[in-house]
Amino acid sequence: RAMMACNSLKNNYNANISFYDTELHKKELFEECLVADVDSSLVNKNFVVYYQPKYDISGSRPKLSSAEALIRWNHPEFGMVSPGVFIPLLEENGLVSKLDHFVWHEAASQVRKWRDTYNITIPVSVNLSRIDIYNPKLEENFMKLIETNGLSTRDIMLEVTESAYTDNSDQIVQVVENLRSKGFFIEMDDFGSGYSSLNMLSELPIDALKLDMKFIRNIAINPKALHMVELMMDIADFLKVSVVAEGVETEEQCRLLKQLKCKIIQGFYFSKPIPPEEFKLLIEKEVKARSNEAKEIEYVNR
Ligand code: C2E
Ligand code: MG
Ligand code: MG
Numbered sequence: 001r002a003m004m005a006c007n008s009l010k011n012n013y014n015a016n017i018s019f020y021d022t023e024l025h026k027k028e029l030f031e032e033c034l035v036a037d038v039d040s041s042l043v044n045k046n047f048v049v050y051y052q053p054k055y056d057i058s059g060s061r062p063k064l065s066s067a068e069a070l071i072r073w074n075h076p077e078f079g080m081v082s083p084g085v086f087i088p089l090l091e092e093n094g095l096v097s098k099l100d101h102f103v104w105h106e107a108a109s110q111v112r113k114w115r116d117t118y119n120i121t122i123p124v125s126v127n128l129s130r131i132d133i134y135n136p137k138l139e140e141n142f143m144k145l146i147e148t149n150g151l152s153t154r155d156i157m158l159e160v161t162e163s164a165y166t167d168n169s170d171q172i173v174q175v176v177e178n179l180r181s182k183g184f185f186i187e188m189d190d191f192g193s194g195y196s197s198l199n200m201l202s203e204l205p206i207d208a209l210k211l212d213m214k215f216i217r218n219i220a221i222n223p224k225a226l227h228m229v230e231l232m233m234d235i236a237d238f239l240k241v242s243v244v245a246e247g248v249e250t251e252e253q254c255r256l257l258k259q260l261k262c263k264i265i266q267g268f269y270f271s272k273p274i275p276p277e278e279f280k281l282l283i284e285k286e287v288k289a290r291s292n293e294a295k296e297i298e299y300v301n302r
Helices: 002-007 022-043 083-092 096-118 138-148 162-167 169-181 198-203 213-217 223-239 251-259 276-301
Strands: 047-056 063-075 079-081 124-128 156-161 185-191 208-211 242-245 264-266
Touching: 002 022, 022 063, 022 083, 022 096, 047 096, 047 276, 063 083, 063 096, 063 264, 063 276, 079 083, 083 096, 096 124, 096 138, 096 156, 096 276, 124 185, 138 156, 138 169, 156 162, 156 169, 162 169, 162 185, 169 185, 198 223, 208 213, 208 223, 213 223, 223 242, 223 251
Parallel strands: 063 124, 124 156, 156 185, 185 208, 208 242, 242 264
Antiparallel strands: 047 063, 047 264, 063 079
16 A cells, blocks of 8 residues: 555655555555456447547538547446546556457448448548557457458558657557558557657658647647647648647637648547447438539539
8 A cells, every 4th residue: 555655656746745545545446446347348338439530621621531439438337437547547457458459340340331331431540559569460450350341451540649659669660660561541649749759750650640639729829839730730741641630629720720731630629529320420411412512513514
């Protein structure tokens, strides 16, 4: 218990004494429960995959272009637990890779279902944890996944968090490079959120930068924040990678990003992460819009 109290002070330079109190005790019990319940929750379908759309705003109307798969845990005792709470916890003991596998399988079969039902391809990006990258079977697993679902490597995009690149960059670069050579599209998640890898950016094998939402938050109220995003866009341009802006919540933010020629937007402005039953309504809307556009073109060409 003393050690746990001690650990709770890690990286906290303002305090030099800590107690193992009821609060810490409750937290420990809560975390223990979560860890113990992963397997049963997988079996009982308490984990569900939600999808958040990404829109291409470069044209005259925002076009549904892809989605991100985000896990949700409806815990039988605690109700909805945020991934911000359980992912870091399960990363500590490696259990997260079980969840990631579950999410990847769900996502791939969802892409297949949408294609079969609506004759449309909505690629889905999935999150990779650090530990996944060290799995020697990672590439094989993804290839199997693609094959089983009759998909191509373009249909599943992979999000690797920025901080993973700074851990053991040589190994990660190698793994990611191999996946890219198979045709997978790699997005650097949370770009600019912490451990900046700016110095290695030019050597990293990536296809897109996902600008962390902290960059977006103030662009409509602080010209400096907007200028920062403009500079990021320049960096991306120089590297010849595309940019996805995350955490876009307002129309004004969206308008400013469009002005800066940011093509892909993800955020509550368009939609929160939603279950597949709701996501299909967005697809139906998109299919309708595309069919109307096709009719218009046909009419003009006649
Ligand atoms: P992330 O991959 O950067 O995902 C984006 C997070 O931002 C999601 O939080 C999403 O709900 C939230 N978000 C999106 N748009 C907005 C917005 O406009 N405003 C605000 N305030 N938030 C927005 P979520 O779903 O809680 O996930 C948190 C993190 O947990 C994710 O960050 C990711 O790192 C991790 N995570 C989620 N699902 C998985 C998974 O299946 N596997 C792994 N390894 N990690 C996951
Ligand atoms: Mg992500
Ligand atoms: Mg992100």
